Structure formats: C-alpha cells, structure tokens
Amino acid sequence: MSRHLYSLLSIAGFDSGNGAGVETDIKVFDLLGFHGVGAITAITSQNTTGVKKIYPLTGEQLREQIRTIFEDFEVIGVKTGMVYNSEQVKVIKDELRDKNLPIVVDPVIFAKDGTSLIDEPKSFIELIKGAFAITPNADEATILIKGRKEEVKNQRELCTDLLNKYDNNYVVLKGGHIPGDKSKDVLCWKEGITEFYLPRRLSKDTHGTGSVFASALLAYYLKVGNMIEAVSKAKLLVYEGISHGINAGRGIGPIDPSVQLRKEAMKFKVMEDMRRFSHFINQYNNNFYHLIPEVQSNLAHSIEPELVDDLNDIATFEGRIIKEWNGNVRVGFPSVFGYPTHTARLLLGLIKRGVKCDSLINVRFDERYVKALMDNGYRVIEIDREKEPTWGEGKTMEWIAELSYRENATVAFDRGMKGKEAMIRIWSYGIYDIIKALKVLLD
Incomplete structure (x- = not known):
C-alpha cells in the first residue's frame, strides 16, 4: 500500500535564482514530509545580486492555479509570500475563504536588495488581517504598525501590537534584523508570549530566510500541533541553513534548508x-x-x-x-x-x-x-x-x-x-x- 501525503500550498513569486519564493517553499514542504504545491503570483528576474524585473500574473491566472490545485490535492495548509497587488489579494481571499485552513502569511514587502515586492502595500494588509499566523521581520513589523521602518525598542510590545491590530492567532516577530550577539524571535498569541534565542550567524548567504522560516513553521505546526515547538524547530532549520549556506553566486547567496535532513x-x-x-x-x-x-x-x-x-x-x-x-x-x-x-x-x-x-x-x-x-x-x-x-x-x-x-x-x-x-x-x-x-x- 502506497503512503498518502497531505499537500501544503505556497502562494508566492517565482525566484529565478532559486533562493526564495514558491520553489523554496515547495522544497521545505517536501523535506518535512508533505507534498509541496505552488501557485505563482509573479515571475521575477533575479539572482544573488538583486531583483532585476518583476512580471506579475493576472488575478485570473492566479485563480486558475489555486482552483486546479484544490480540485486534485488534499491541501491542509497554506503559506503566502510575495503577493503583488490588490487583485491577487482579492483572489486569494476569495479562494481560501471557505477552506478553513491555517494560513501562514510571510509579509514580504522588500527583497534583500531593498526592491519593493508589493505594488499596493495597503491592499496587502487585507491578506494579513485574521491570518492564522504572520511572520514579519523587524522592518516589516514597524511598517505594518507605523507605516515606516523604525528601530525596534521593545520586541515583545511590538509583537503584541501586531497581534491585536491584525487579529491573528499567532505572530512571530523575527529578530534577524535587530542588532545583537543573539537572534531573538518573539512568539505571541492571545494567551501568552515567549522568546527564542540562538547565536547570531555571520554569513553572506542569508537569501530565503523568511521563506524557509514561514514554510517550515507551517509544516512543523501541522506535524506537532504546538506552535512553540514549531517556532523552535523552524528557527533551528533556518539557523543551520545559514550556517551552511549554498555559496552560489557573487551576491547574497541562498541558505540551505536541507542541511538538517x-x-x-x-x-x-x-x-x-x-x-x-x-x-x-x-x-x-x-x-x-x-x-x-x-x-x-x-x-x-x-x-x-x-x-x-x-x-x-x-x-x-x-x-x-x-x-x-x-x-x-x-x-x-x-x-x-x-x-x-x-x-x-x-x-x-x-x-x-x-x-x-x-x-x-x-x-x-x-x-x-x-x-x-x-x-x-x-x-x-x-x-x-x-x-x-x-x-x-x-x-x-x-x-x-x-x-x-x-x-x-x-x-x-x-x-x-x-x-x-x-x-x-x-x-x-x-x-x-x-x-x-x-x-x-x-x-
């Protein structure tokens, strides 16, 4: 008797440099024991030195991908990454509204080189509202709360502010962008808050950390049923992936999510x-x-x-x-x-x-x-x-x-x-x- 694999869906952009995006999410899902499937929001021309061009798909093209996936695969969770405009946001919300699935939103606003990955930031907020979990870094968190990048003075307070403002079940505020000897992530939910620490890894190969973390978080949560354990495991996966980056290209290379396995x-x-x-x-x-x-x-x-x-x-x-x-x-x-x-x-x-x-x-x-x-x-x-x-x-x-x-x-x-x-x-x-x-x- 053949084994049955549940599917996890990534809705995100396609990274031509294979460092982040749909293809990286699918890789993580597969590594962690699920069948990864993907719906592409945009095709990017990018490599380790930066994003050169973005080619967004239409709302109908995105809708057709999502519907085709749900017609055949038993999808039990969704992770979103780069969602380019309001048309795509509307399609995603329409197609997922009655699915009753955990949705992890990685609020991808900027690429590593600073390129904006969202054409209409205000519409993107509609995707964040009510999501099961969101995983912003420090820059994304301050933009979502105050509309601009600011220094994070109190990570716990900012995490709670996001939770209350966007009515999520969980918020994971990542600390990779906050200076210090250790990387601190903060997880908050309605009933509590906890912190996770690992030594900071100095490496040029950090492309894809956000994608890998969010997709690993979804997969681990569905495996273990406990968000604290899921965050801990996802953080370690990223940590080891940075420690042994792929060292491809002349710029910011991809991390390697397969290291643990x-x-x-x-x-x-x-x-x-x-x-x-x-x-x-x-x-x-x-x-x-x-x-x-x-x-x-x-x-x-x-x-x-x-x-x-x-x-x-x-x-x-x-x-x-x-x-x-x-x-x-x-x-x-x-x-x-x-x-x-x-x-x-x-x-x-x-x-x-x-x-x-x-x-x-x-x-x-x-x-x-x-x-x-x-x-x-x-x-x-x-x-x-x-x-x-x-x-x-x-x-x-x-x-x-x-x-x-x-x-x-x-x-x-x-x-x-x-x-x-x-x-x-x-x-x-x-x-x-x-x-x-x-x-x-x-x-």
Missing part, C-alpha cells in the same frame, strides 16, 4: 561505520589488545567535515574501546553523538581548522608504531607535553590540533609527562582509511 542521514551512516569498525576490531582481537593504552582507546567519527558544527556532529563509543584481563578487546557500545571525549574534541579542533578528516583514534605509544607509520607515508608530528601552555585542563586537544594543523600532520604522538600517559593519535578521512592506518600497526 542531510545531517540526519549522515549520522545514520556514521553509526553504521562505527559498527563496521567494531567488526574490524573483532577480526584482529588478539593483536588489537596491544594497541590500547592504559586510559583505553576511543574512535571519534563525524558526519561530513564541512557540515560539522560542534560535538553533537561527532560520535564516539560511550564505553570506549577496552582491553580486558584475558587479552580480549571489548567495544563499549552504544555509539553516541555529543560525548566530550579527548578524541572527539581533537577531531573537532582539526575540522574547525579546515583539516579534511572525519575519523580519529588514540593508541598506545610505541617507538615501533611511530616508525611504521612514518615508513608508510604518514605525516607525523611529535608533541612535547612539557611545552604545553599553563592554561589548565580542557584545552590540551585544541593545542594539539593547532600544532598538528600547522605541520599538516596526520599523526601526532607524545612521550607523556608526569600524570599523563604517552599517546599516539591518528586521523584520516573515511573509516576505511583509519582502518588502513591501524593495519600498518597490526600486520
């Missing part, structure tokens, strides 16, 4: 790689025993390095790799993400410095191991622990990562010091490359 898929592969690595250990069980130091070993393995943000993107064995009294080796499953082991912190430090690696393991120091690795072409650096800066516990791995990065090394070893066991640390890109390195020591 790709990370989840990669994490499944990481877990499978960890399982394969344990099979390798079992294959060499008796010999592997000799590689494990007194503090035990652990493998750190990450998703693709360019998508790693923090330790939550790196897995290790929760119970480490342990040598037992009888000469056997036990792998301490489960594999877990976000565990702050030395191997995970060193791998993160290397990745953050641009080293292309996703796997790292620590093994017992032995001069013969060092020589074997050097003889097989591995770039080896010796770390003198006596020269470690006196900054206290917790930064050693950062120091080793920096020294290794400077020397373009793939192996770092130290001879230990009082209270610190001598150690070899090996890293590579790909689980099979780390296995290949270990085979140099085992065979």
Whole structure:
C-alpha cells in the first residue's frame, strides 16, 4: 500500500535564482514530509545580486492555479509570500475563504536588495488581517504598525501590537534584523508570549530566510500541533541553513534548508561505520589488545567535515574501546553523538581548522608504531607535553590540533609527562582509511 501525503500550498513569486519564493517553499514542504504545491503570483528576474524585473500574473491566472490545485490535492495548509497587488489579494481571499485552513502569511514587502515586492502595500494588509499566523521581520513589523521602518525598542510590545491590530492567532516577530550577539524571535498569541534565542550567524548567504522560516513553521505546526515547538524547530532549520549556506553566486547567496535532513542521514551512516569498525576490531582481537593504552582507546567519527558544527556532529563509543584481563578487546557500545571525549574534541579542533578528516583514534605509544607509520607515508608530528601552555585542563586537544594543523600532520604522538600517559593519535578521512592506518600497526 502506497503512503498518502497531505499537500501544503505556497502562494508566492517565482525566484529565478532559486533562493526564495514558491520553489523554496515547495522544497521545505517536501523535506518535512508533505507534498509541496505552488501557485505563482509573479515571475521575477533575479539572482544573488538583486531583483532585476518583476512580471506579475493576472488575478485570473492566479485563480486558475489555486482552483486546479484544490480540485486534485488534499491541501491542509497554506503559506503566502510575495503577493503583488490588490487583485491577487482579492483572489486569494476569495479562494481560501471557505477552506478553513491555517494560513501562514510571510509579509514580504522588500527583497534583500531593498526592491519593493508589493505594488499596493495597503491592499496587502487585507491578506494579513485574521491570518492564522504572520511572520514579519523587524522592518516589516514597524511598517505594518507605523507605516515606516523604525528601530525596534521593545520586541515583545511590538509583537503584541501586531497581534491585536491584525487579529491573528499567532505572530512571530523575527529578530534577524535587530542588532545583537543573539537572534531573538518573539512568539505571541492571545494567551501568552515567549522568546527564542540562538547565536547570531555571520554569513553572506542569508537569501530565503523568511521563506524557509514561514514554510517550515507551517509544516512543523501541522506535524506537532504546538506552535512553540514549531517556532523552535523552524528557527533551528533556518539557523543551520545559514550556517551552511549554498555559496552560489557573487551576491547574497541562498541558505540551505536541507542541511538538517542531510545531517540526519549522515549520522545514520556514521553509526553504521562505527559498527563496521567494531567488526574490524573483532577480526584482529588478539593483536588489537596491544594497541590500547592504559586510559583505553576511543574512535571519534563525524558526519561530513564541512557540515560539522560542534560535538553533537561527532560520535564516539560511550564505553570506549577496552582491553580486558584475558587479552580480549571489548567495544563499549552504544555509539553516541555529543560525548566530550579527548578524541572527539581533537577531531573537532582539526575540522574547525579546515583539516579534511572525519575519523580519529588514540593508541598506545610505541617507538615501533611511530616508525611504521612514518615508513608508510604518514605525516607525523611529535608533541612535547612539557611545552604545553599553563592554561589548565580542557584545552590540551585544541593545542594539539593547532600544532598538528600547522605541520599538516596526520599523526601526532607524545612521550607523556608526569600524570599523563604517552599517546599516539591518528586521523584520516573515511573509516576505511583509519582502518588502513591501524593495519600498518597490526600486520
């Protein structure tokens, strides 16, 4: 039996640069488990440097698209973006009036380059009135309340003013345009108000943030049935999309709304790689025993390095790799993400410095191991622990990562010091490359 997908409808402009608009909304709907459909209000000639021309469709052309979609698809929610004129507003209100669907309105007034995307701003207000949810940024919010852009002094107060003025169920006042170290969004509804914080991401790739947020908000709300959770999830989706922008074009590039889904898929592969690595250990069980130091070993393995943000993107064995009294080796499953082991912190430090690696393991120091690795072409650096800066516990791995990065090394070893066991640390890109390195020591 085939699965049934509900549909979500985007009514918005077409962005020829594929950064916002109908095509981005449909992409988000599809990523979050719905079938995305779209009705185009205008075709724009634009790229990352700006909007060059706008070609609005007639009201009848828009009406025909909407009616055709509802004739066939089971639409359970609507998101609107760029709606160009009063004729289009009237069509949308007429066609949706009796549908009893949640409508999320992204009040798109200006493009990123400042181009006006609405021919008749006053008529656009009719679309906002009574909408289930609206998602203005700071500039759009002040225009909707005072008719002009102004500095936002009280985000909570402005959010409540919008709610009361336009009689919405929910208002999400986004804080991306408000200066500060953190991005604060405010959600208000008749019975309450709450705030959401994330660190501000500095990136040139921010095109499409409004479209992605509003479409993700609708999809998440229909999935979880809770607006607070929906805002939190949509905000995180945008945050990660900015963190890993597509870097296309010479101007303000698009964000990547698919990052979360790709990370989840990669994490499944990481877990499978960890399982394969344990099979390798079992294959060499008796010999592997000799590689494990007194503090035990652990493998750190990450998703693709360019998508790693923090330790939550790196897995290790929760119970480490342990040598037992009888000469056997036990792998301490489960594999877990976000565990702050030395191997995970060193791998993160290397990745953050641009080293292309996703796997790292620590093994017992032995001069013969060092020589074997050097003889097989591995770039080896010796770390003198006596020269470690006196900054206290917790930064050693950062120091080793920096020294290794400077020397373009793939192996770092130290001879230990009082209270610190001598150690070899090996890293590579790909689980099979780390296995290949270990085979140099085992065979």
